[in-house]
Amino acid sequence: METISADVAIVGAGGAGLRAALALADAAPKLRIALISKVYPMRSHTCAAEGGAAGVIKPDDSLAQHFEDTVGGGDWLSDQDAVEYFIREAPKELLQLEHWGCPWSREPDGSVAVRPFGGMKLMRTWFAADKSGFHILHTLFQTSLKYTSIRRFDEYYATDLLVEDGRCRGLTAIEMRSGQMRHFDAGAVILAGGGAGRMFAFTTNGAIKTGDAMALAYRAGVPLKDMEFVQYHPTGLPSTGTLLTEACRGEGGVLLNRHGRRFLQDYGMGPETPLGHPVLKTMELGPRDRVSQAFWHEQRKGNAVSTRWGDAMLLDMRHLGEKKIDERLPLVRDMSISYMGVDPVKDPVPVRPVVHYMMGGIHTDIKAATPLAGLFAAGECACVSINGANRLGSNSLTELLVFGRRAALSSLEYLESQGAHRGAAEGAAEKALGRIRELLQRAGGGESVAGLRKEMMHAMEQHAGIYRSGEGLAAACAKLAELRRRYRNLQLHDRTNVYNTDLLQALELGSMLDCAEAVVQSAAARKESRGAHQRLDFPERDDRNYLRHSLAYYRGAEAPGIDYRDVVITKSKPGVRDYSGEHARAHA
Amino acid sequence: MSTREWVFRHPRYVRYMVREFSCLFIAGWTALMVWGLKQLAEGPAAWAAFLELLRTPASIVFQLATLAFAAYHSITWFNLTPKALPLQVGESFVPGWVVAGAHFAGWAIVSALVLALAL
Amino acid sequence: MIQLEVLRYNPETDQEPRFQRYEVPFRDDWVVLDALNHVKEEIDPTLSYRWSCHMAVCGSCGMMINAEPKLACKTFVRDYSGVIRVEPLRHFPVERDLITVIDDFVAKLARVKPWLMPKEAPANGEYRQTPAQLKRYKQFTLCINCMLCYAACPEYGLIPGYLGPAAITLAHRWNRDSRDGGREARQEEIAAKEGAWECSFVGACSEVCPEHVDPAAAIQQVKIENTVDWYKDHLMPWLKK
Numbered sequence: 004m005e006t007i008s009a010d011v012a013i014v015g016a017g018g019a020g021l022r023a024a025l026a027l028a029d030a031a032p033k034l035r036i037a038l039i040s041k042v043y044p045m046r047s048h049t050c051a052a053e054g055g056a057a058g059v060i061k062p063d064d065s066l067a068q069h070f071e072d073t074v075g076g077g078d079w080l081s082d083q084d085a086v087e088y089f090i091r092e093a094p095k096e097l098l099q100l101e102h103w104g105c106p107w108s109r110e111p112d113g114s115v116a117v118r119p120f121g122g123m124k125l126m127r128t129w130f131a132a133d134k135s136g137f138h139i140l141h142t143l144f145q146t147s148l149k150y151t152s153i154r155r156f157d158e159y160y161a162t163d164l165l166v167e168d169g170r171c172r173g174l175t176a177i178e179m180r181s182g183q184m185r186h187f188d189a190g191a192v193i194l195a196g197g198g199a200g201r202m203f204a205f206t207t208n209g210a211i212k213t214g215d216a217m218a219l220a221y222r223a224g225v226p227l228k229d230m231e232f233v234q235y236h237p238t239g240l241p242s243t244g245t246l247l248t249e250a251c252r253g254e255g256g257v258l259l260n261r262h263g264r265r266f267l268q269d270y271g272m273g274p275e276t277p278l279g280h281p282v283l284k285t286m287e288l289g290p291r292d293r294v295s296q297a298f299w300h301e302q303r304k305g306n307a308v309s310t311r312w313g314d315a316m317l318l319d320m321r322h323l324g325e326k327k328i329d330e331r332l333p334l335v336r337d338m339s340i341s342y343m344g345v346d347p348v349k350d351p352v353p354v355r356p357v358v359h360y361m362m363g364g365i366h367t368d369i370k371a372a373t374p375l376a377g378l379f380a381a382g383e384c385a386c387v388s389i390n391g392a393n394r395l396g397s398n399s400l401t402e403l404l405v406f407g408r409r410a411a412l413s414s415l416e417y418l419e420s421q422g423a424h425r426g427a428a429e430g431a432a433e434k435a436l437g438r439i440r441e442l443l444q445r446a447g448g449g450e451s452v453a454g455l456r457k458e459m460m461h462a463m464e465q466h467a468g469i470y471r472s473g474e475g476l477a478a479a480c481a482k483l484a485e486l487r488r489r490y491r492n493l494q495l496h497d498r499t500n501v502y503n504t505d506l507l508q509a510l511e512l513g514s515m516l517d518c519a520e521a522v523v524q525s526a527a528a529r530k531e532s533r534g535a536h537q538r539l540d541f542p543e544r545d546d547r548n549y550l551r552h553s554l555a556y557y558r559g560a561e562a563p564g565i566d567y568r569d570v571v572i573t574k575s576k577p578g579v580r581d582y583s584g585e586h587a588r589a590h591a
Numbered sequence: 592m593s594t595r596e597w598v599f600r601h602p603r604y605v606r607y608m609v610r611e612f613s614c615l616f617i618a619g620w621t622a623l624m625v626w627g628l629k630q631l632a633e634g635p636a637a638w639a640a641f642l643e644l645l646r647t648p649a650s651i652v653f654q655l656a657t658l659a660f661a662a663y664h665s666i667t668w669f670n671l672t673p674k675a676l677p678l679q680v681g682e683s684f685v686p687g688w689v690v691a692g693a694h695f696a697g698w699a700i701v702s703a704l705v706l707a708l709a710l
Numbered sequence: 711m712i713q714l715e716v717l718r719y720n721p722e723t724d725q726e727p728r729f730q731r732y733e734v735p736f737r738d739d740w741v742v743l744d745a746l747n748h749v750k751e752e753i754d755p756t757l758s759y760r761w762s763c764h765m766a767v768c769g770s771c772g773m774m775i776n777a778e779p780k781l782a783c784k785t786f787v788r789d790y791s792g793v794i795r796v797e798p799l800r801h802f803p804v805e806r807d808l809i810t811v812i813d814d815f816v817a818k819l820a821r822v823k824p825w826l827m828p829k830e831a832p833a834n835g836e837y838r839q840t841p842a843q844l845k846r847y848k849q850f851t852l853c854i855n856c857m858l859c860y861a862a863c864p865e866y867g868l869i870p871g872y873l874g875p876a877a878i879t880l881a882h883r884w885n886r887d888s889r890d891g892g893r894e895a896r897q898e899e900i901a902a903k904e905g906a907w908e909c910s911f912v913g914a915c916s917e918v919c920p921e922h923v924d925p926a927a928a929i930q931q932v933k934i935e936n937t938v939d940w941y942k943d944h945l946m947p948w949l950k951k
Contacts, residue, residue: 043816107836109840137767149825209763341766496754497756501806502806604912607912677931679845
């Protein structure tokens with residue numbers, strides 16, 4: 004097996020991975036950096052993020068307020084020391100992006116503009132029209148081309164982390180073009196491979212979001228934290244699941260049920276605000292979990308709009324006017340017309356909550372380090388946790404930058420503490436190769452990738468949705484255990500080497516099954532409702548027993564072991580999340 | 592890849608080749624004009640012969656074809672000028688038809704002048 | 711039901727590409743990508759192609775659909791009748807089935823030095839850039855690197871060394887950014903023979919671009935800027951810094 008040596012190997016070349024690479028190249032120009040991704044960097048799902056990235060810059064805003072919004076938005080499950088670090092670094096990172104040429108939208112005087120976003124008391128979301136993630140990704144990617152020390156391995160699929168003597172010493176990856184396995188011998192590894200939303204049937208996530216980085220760490224003994232917290236974004240297109248940004252509501256769009264009523268006021272987010280004049284942190288600018296849950300209730304009451312793709316609510320942006328929509332929401336207009344046949348300038352657009360983001364992920368500390376020496380993680384695949392039980396929109400893009408950089412610096416500190424890097428883990432690499440060979444050569448199994456995947460998605464959609472129940476979760480746990488068992492009888496149809504997507508999708512399915520099991524087991528064990536995890540059988544928040552993070556530990560063929568870890572509370576004691584207008588006025 | 596392979600793949604490529612092809616006719620017509628100048632320099636008999644040449648059916652067909660190609664080239668060219676000359680005023684751009692229109696207007700004026708001189 | 715005729719090629723088993731026909735259900739909200747996914751999931755798991763976002767922003771799914779370069783995720787099955795022919799993006803070597811080798815493209819992107827070379831060090835905070843200054847180059851930032859323009863460009867088809875629409879447009883994007891002072895550094899690439907001057911303004915690139923970036927416009931603007939530069943250099947050399 005060909006061995007490639009590097010000082011730091013980064014898995015994932017989206018916002019977090021690229022930011023880590025840039026931080027390393029800047030801080031240590033002689034460092035050998037391997038940037039490994041299963042897709043070309045510009046395909047990373049960061050490109051689909053639309054709304055913006057939060058960071059305090061306006062004079063009437065404060066770090067304390069961003070802290071409060073984030074911690075409250077996370078239903079007090081966020082580690083407050085991490086949040087304090089995050090909000091402090093946020094404006095610096097966004098400014099750094101601007102210095103790298105990111106085309107942020109501007110105020111008339113040339114300063115960076117900010118827009119309102121859900122759950123935020125004040126405007127602090129930097130944006131680039133409604134393609135913020137796209138512009139951030141391309142700015143980072145293009146800037147990375149400056150550095151010859153960043154050696155890219157595009158279309159390499161990472162299969163296993165190599166661990167020896169309790170240290171992570173690199174990884175194995177398949178060069179997709181040839182099907183050959185490569186051994187990456189690295190002093191430190193940073194995982195930045197994104198979330199796992201594709202385990203659900205209906206998601207904003209692209210095909211590549213299959214939890215591979217989470218599975219890599221998980222199987223190497225690192226716990227997955229808070230996996231039960233899956234975010235539903237309120238406004239996905241019912242036909243494709245793709246995203247209409249929260250900025251639609253930030254710019255003044257409103258949500259209607261089939262009677263034309265702005266129903267959010269019936270769920271603690273009222274009173275109704277004037278059309279086109281959204282009040283931050285209330286009504287349509289409430290947090291994503293509350294808005295999605297409101298839809299679920301409306302659906303039960305028979306107030307949802309019926310479409311050929313199922314129930315929906317209406318996102319009305321007509322009052323914004325064509326000029327504003329074309330200026331600030333051009334992608335939204337294009338997508339509504341193309342995929343729904345509806346022009347938001349003329350008609351309200353049917354939308355529906357859709358799986359969007361995973362608050363949970365690889366357990367890291369506030370410096371992006373996992374418990375496994377030499378392994379770091381950042382971005383959606385990681386859980387620090389700053390997002391707690393529910394993420395506020397526009398905190399995630401900033402998170403990529405802050406913790407991408409933090410992971411890079413931590414990996415450098417680690418390398419310095421280690422001294423000269425010793426050669427590694429040949430045995431483990433051979434074992435990884437053996438695992439893939441076995442899968443490729445397996446005969447007479449009878450299970451297919453598509454078949455197992457469909458059953459997994461259906462189970463998740465049915466039992467691990469916006470509202471869960473003990474029964475449903477138990478059924479999901481049983482189903483995932485069964486699917487993981489049946490996975491061993493998976494048989495490939497394509498046994499060739501060159502760009503074998505049957506094999507790659509089989510490996511991705513394996514990652515998703517492991518992550519999905521962690522999701523449902525953690526959800527079954529958490530007997531309370533908090534943020535995005537809502538249980539019909541335990542509808543209240545239980546701070547006495549559950550002001551803690553869940554940790555899911557891989558146990559091979561067995562179900563994961565679940566443990567808990569206290570949340571770090573510094574300044575903000577758990578309170579009531581009040582998104583009503585009275586609260587907003589009282590605290591204005 | 593040979594020319595035949597791509598030209599007929601889509602009407603846009605055919606239109607492009609027609610536009611480019613016009614240069615043959617325009618070059619030919621230019622050569623004809625240079626020949627005319629030469630004949631003018633050689634005296635009235637040569638000049639008369641040249642005018643006769645211009646009046647032959649073949650020559651008239653050629654001149655009409657050249658006119659058509661030249662017009663096609665000019666029209667497509669002027670329509671493309673806004674792309675090469677974006678005129679920004681504040682946050683908007685001068686509409687394409689204004690830029691192209693200015694070119695057409697200029698063409699019309701020059702043509703009128705030439706016609707006035709000739710007649 | 712509709713019929714897809716898809717190019718198949720596996721260098722390990724095929725001497726040359728062949729076509730394979732698949733019958734898939736007709737759904738009027740399906741795009742070609744949905745049809746391909748159906749093929750892969752229900753009929754033939756060996757079919758390989760790139761895709762991800764399904765919303766025309768990642769640029770993965772460029773392919774020839776009835777001989778036109780298109781994004782499979784934004785090409786509606788309902789707009790076609792008869793057999794839909796699906797092939798890998800033209801002008802790139804075929805790696806496997808609908809997957810092309812795009813090394814040349816990625817290398818060209820890097821060659822134009824597509825990063826900010828600031829005119830001056832930033833003062834406190836952000837560079838000031840008015841909405842009008844942003845508007846000047848905004849359109850050219852929208853390229854999703856889908857390479858449909860390279861498939862449409864006959865120059866690129868004939869002259870593989872040509873930098874190509876997206877790469878030149880990217881250079882132009884940075885040149886027009888008010889914060890940038892790197893035009894001279896990029897000249898070497900884009901003013902070269904195989905840079906902007908290889909373009910004969912066919913305009914096919916702009917016609918097929920799914921994001922309305924208008925690379926043809928960018929290239930002509932580059933030509934004009936280069937020409938003005940040339941005259942300045944030769945007729946007014948005292949202007950050179």
